[in-house]
Amino acid sequence: MTAQQLLLTKGSFLVVPSHALIGFSYADIKGKHPSIYRPANNTMSLTSLLIVLAATSTIFTAANGSGSCIPAERAALLSFKAGITSDPTDLLGSWQGHNCCQWSGVICDNRTGNVVELRLRNTYISADTRLFWCVPEGEPDPLQGKISPSLLALQHLEHLDLSGHNLGGVGVPIPKFLASFNKTLTYLNLGCMNFDGKLPPQLGNLSRLLHLNLASPVSTQTLLHSEDMSWVSNLHLLRSLDMSGVNLTTVGDWVRVVTLLPSLEDLRLSNCGLGLPHQPVVNSNRSSLQLLYLDNNRIDTLNPAYWFWDVGTIKELDLSTNQIAGQIPDAVGNMTMLETLALGGNYLSGIKSQLFKNLCNLKVLGLWSNEVQQDMPEFVDGFPGCANSKLRSLDLSLTNLTGGIPSSIKKWSNLTELGLSNNMLVGSMPSEIGHLSNLEVLVLQNNKLNGYVSEKHFTSLLKLRYVDLSRNSLHIMISSNWVPSFSLKVARFAGNKMGPHFPSWLKGQKDVFDLDISGASIADRLPGWFWNVFSKVRYLDISFNQISGRLPGTLKFMTSAQRLDLSSNSLTGLLPQLPEFLTVLDISNNSLSGPLPQDFGAPMIQEFRLFANRINGQIPTYICQLQYLVVLDLSENLLTGELPQCSKQKMNTTVEPGCIELSALILHNNSLSGRFPEFLQQSPQLTLLDLSHNKFEGELPTWIAGNLPYLSYLLLRYNMFNGSIPLELTELVELQILDLANNRMSGIIPHELASLKAMNQHSGIRSNNPLASQDTRITLHADKVRVIKYDSGLQMVMKGQELFYTSGMVYMVSLDLSYNNLVGEVPDEIASLVGLINLNISHNQFTGKIPDNIGLLRALESLDLSFNELSGEIPWSLSDITTLSHLNLSYNNLSGRIPSGNQLQALYDPESMYVGNKYLCGPPLSKKCLGPEVTEVHPEGKNQINSGIYFGLALGFATGLWIVFVTFLFAKTWRVAYFKLLDKLQDNMQLSVAMISAKGYCFQSTIVTP
Known part of the structure; x- marks a missing residue:
């Protein structure tokens, strides 16, 4: 029995106030004041009662005045702490001693001493952040572990916030015991905690809840889901509900459920897989709703009768990133309280500013990636004048806006964010933009703007933090003496003209963390202040200029740097020591020299590009320790020696779960030697391997297919590899480029070529490959898909010349076995590789006939069979390849008439294609063939020709007989x-x-x- 309960006497009872004895048992009282406890008759006199009250009052005072707290609740909190396995930011470091009410995140009732609030939100999440991702890169790491049921001892807990911590995991659902706080809890935030499984419907027992956040991060590992939301309707007092990221795809009555909550003000159901019912719910009586977020769902239409159009209290409506097509209903004009309207990322058309004429409270308008059928001047002039001074943010990116930016834009005097990127805007950047004194974000990238930009465009922009003018044709003429009044965090000017001198006005921008001045026509020496001013950058891109200067010996002082792109300049010096957290480095196409350091830092590097420099010496074994390395490109340098033997180091390295392994190794045009690199057996994600133009030797290993199942590009030309082509290579179902040219390979071509599935598919099928976008190249497989930019080029021989392929590499399908010692016949199975664009088996010792079915290679653009011992006639099916632009059959033993028709007659220098075959005849050669000219005698046409002759004979006989019969009849x-x-x-x-x-x-x- 506790001191909070009734104290019984013989024949009567006394009620002791619960606040006086809370948390103390009779054992506690007995231990402190034994005189008031009478075991004989278990009664209390009035005097004893007064003593009890006085004692408990003293204890209560001591509990709040001396720094102690209720032992049972302190023990519960310590038990919770024991369940935490990792606390990188020492969030619970203060949880020591007796006064739990002074611990970080613990709030007690000043009167009773009970723990009433537990506020342990991860510090990176602000109170109103919408949760889609777990801790962003570079932000504080979360707590890890499990939630202990000991929290149930906090019987007066009203506020529980554990959001942003990894206290879930695969197979770990939201704990059901949290529903036991049904009498006290008014605030529950479990957002972004990596829980998995079905939402417990027991949460519907928390009838006192005012705020519930179950937002789940976007993750491939864990997934919160629910098939039924009816339990939500029990939360009658609920004011805010956030279930963003929870899979509600199968929930069909969610609209009805949420409209049963009379006090709901804030509803967030982003990224839930929801659609809107075809029969709209009307008369919902939803008069209290103010914030409605339904973005990133499956909504495909906007019915004018949908329930939210009639909710006159809505201030924020977000329907962005759905599948909504058609036009915006005029009903949007009735939402006169609307302050935020987000419709970006849909397929809306006919959007005109006049639609919003009644929205006088509009502050935020997001229409990006839709079809605005207006010029920019018309849009500005048609915008409701009553909202001009209230508009804060406008995003019209990717809306096909035309015309110029009008000077009347200055009427949006309080605008803080302006996004007009990826449109067709022309003309100059008006100086009136400089009158928007509250502007913080200006994004005009990828338009057709031209003209000059001077300091007068920025003089009054005191609050400017983010500016992106990249990929226009602007000439940024800012005086080197000008000192900006703003402090930028993001500065992007790529593709505009800032040179020829380095822009000195950037010297004062010490807070920049993202700087992009690539392709800015700068032809100057890197100033001495550069590395000091931009020591805090995360992303730095000065590529494709003519910047000279020597790199410093170390860049480790750039403690925040994650991506550095210094490529295509004239920088000199050695490779410096690299920042600790660097993940991407590109110093290609410069003039760096000397050997690579034995330890150059950057243990987390993922993309390492140093191609086209003057690096010499050997590749250090330190490369083997870079367990996160995805792309290594050291091509076109002066490297020598053998590759490091990484296999043992790799196998002994403890690789963290989910790490990314080597996917591209590019070493062409060096003087490297040794055998095929054995350490690649430990790189199962390898997609691209380019060892061409080196001195590698030995036989190709048979383990390639088994250990490198995703290999798509294998380029080994100009080495000294020997032996036969391993039959196992045909098991590489992803292989679409195989280049073994200029080696010492012998034996025959394997007949199992049909197993090369990536080569026996047409380009239309291959275009589904996630690589087929812009100039991306590398993809990682399994449960991690990561697309990596690759633009250094692959060197290939096609159409009789050496070519470099960058953006088109993903579409290239090529088989090049030229300049080897291969023998035997060309297998008929080669015609099954219908996706081939380039086929070169020249300069070998092949005999026999050209396969008759070679015409099945309908995608072929280049075919080279020259310098072999092929005999027989040229198959007439060759004329079926209409895409052919290069053909070389020279120096063989071919005979007979040369096929004609289709593309063959339009090829360049036709006679050289057949030279060295003395028994060939017919055009384009001067040697004539004996006998009548035959237009087509290939196997597929023989039956057609014979059947045509027989049909003609039969028709002639029947016609003649009929004429005789009719003549004699009449x-x-x-x-x-x-x-x-x-x-x-x-x-x-x-x-x-x-x-x-x-x-x-x-x-x-x-x-x-x-």
Whole structure:
């Protein structure tokens, strides 16, 4: 029995106020004041009661005045802490000592001492952040572990916030015991906690809840879901509900459920897989709703009768990133309280500013990635004048806006964010933009703007933090003496002209974390202040300029740097020591020299590009320790020696779960030697391997297919590999480029070529490959798909010349076995590789015929079979390849007539294609063929020709017979003359036979007479 309960006497009872004895048992009281406890009759006198009250009052005072707290609740909190396995930011570091009410995140009732609030939100999440992702890169790491049921001892808990911490995991659902706080809890935030499984409907027991956040991060590992939302309707007091990221695809009555909550003000159901019912719910009585977020769902239409159009209290409506097509209903004009309207990322058309004429409170308008059928001046002029001074944010990116930016834009005097990127805007950037003194974000990238930009465009923009003018044709003419009054965090000017001198006005921008001045026509030496000013950057891109200067010996002082792109300049020096958290480095196409350091830092590097420099020496073994390395490109340098033997180091390295392994290794055009790199057996994600133009030797290993199942590009040309082509190579179902040219390969071509599935599919099928977008190249497989930019180019021989493929590489399908010692016949199975664009088996010792079915390679653009010992006729099916633009059959033993027709007649320098085949004849050669010209005699056409001849003979016979019959039928004189002629012929024939018989008898008689 506790001191909070009734104290019984013999025949009467006394009620002790619960606040006086809360948290203390009789054992506690007995231990502190034994005189008031009477075991004989278990009664209390009035004097004893007064002593109890005085004692408990003293204890209560001590509990709040001396720094202690209720032991049972302190023990519960310590038990919760024991369930935390990782606390990187020392969030619970203060949880020591007796006063739990002074611990970080613990709030107690000043009167009773009970823990009433537990506020342990991850510090990166602000109170109103919408949760889609877990902790962003570079932000504080979350707590990890499990939620202990000991929290149930906090019987007066009203506020529980654990959001942003990884206290879930695969197979770990939201704990059901949290529903036991049904009498006290008014605030529950479990957002972004990586829980998995079905939402417990027991949460519907928390009838006192005012705020519920179950938002789930976008994740491939865990997934919160629910098939029924009816339990939500029990939360009658609920004011805000956030279930963003929870899979509600199968929930069909969600609209009805949420409209049953009379006090609901804030509803967030983003990224839930929801659609809107075809029969709209009307008369919903939803007069209290103010915020409605339904973005990232499956909504495909906007019915004018949908329930939210009539909710006159809505201030924020977000329907962005859905599948909504058609036009915006005029009903949007009735939402006069609307302050935020987000419709971006849909398929809306006919959007005009006049639609919003009644929205006088509009502050935020997002229409990006829709069809605005207006010029920019018309849109600005048609915008409701009553909202001009209230508009804060406008995003019209990717809306096909045309025209110029009008000077009347200055009427949006309080605008803080302006996004007009990826449109067709022309003309100059008006100086009136400089009058928007509250502007913080200006994004005009990827338009057709031109003209000059000077300091007058920025003079009054004191609050500017983010500016992106990249990919226009602007000439940024800012005086080197100008000192900006703003402090930028993001500065992007790529593709505009800022040079030829380095823009000195950037010297004062020390808070920039994203700087992009690539392709800005700068031809100057890197200033001495550069590395100091931009030491805080995360992303730096100065590529494709003519910037010179020597790199410093170390860049480790750039403690925040994650991506550095210094490529395509004239920088010199050694490779510096790299920042600790760097993930992407590109210093390609410069003039760096000297060997690579034995330890150059950047242990988390993922993309490492140093191609086209003057790096010499050997590749250090430090490369083996980079367990996150995805792309390594050291091509076109002066590297020598053998590759490091990484296999043992790799196998002994503890690789963290989910890490990304090597996917592209590009080493072409060096002087590297040794055998095929064995350490690649530990890189099962390898997609691209380019060892061409080196000195590698030995046989190709048979383990390639088994250990590198996703290999798509294998380029080994100009090495000294020998032996036969491993049969196992045909098991590489992803292989679409195989280049073994200029080696010492021998043996035959394997007949199992049909197994190369990536080569026996047409380009239309391959275009589904996630690589087929812009200039991306590498993809990682399994449960991690990551697309990596690759633009250094692949060197290939096609159409008789050496070409570099960058953006088109994903579409290239090529088989090049030229300049080897291969023998035997060209297998018919080669015609099954219908996706081939380039086929080159020249300069070998192939014999026999060209496969008759070679015409099945309908995608072929280049075919080279020259310098072999092929014989027989050229298949006529070759003329079926209409895409062919390069053909070389020279120096073989081919004979017969050269096929004609289709693309073959339009090829460049046609005679050289057939030179060295002395038995070929017919155009384009001067040697004529004997016999009539044949237009087409290939196997597929023989049956057609024969059947045509037979059909013609039958038709001619039938026609002639019919003419004779009709003539005799209607011409009697002809008929009589015809039959008389037949009778006369018959009489003459009989007479001749009789005479011959008589002569034979006489002759026979003469011979037999003695």
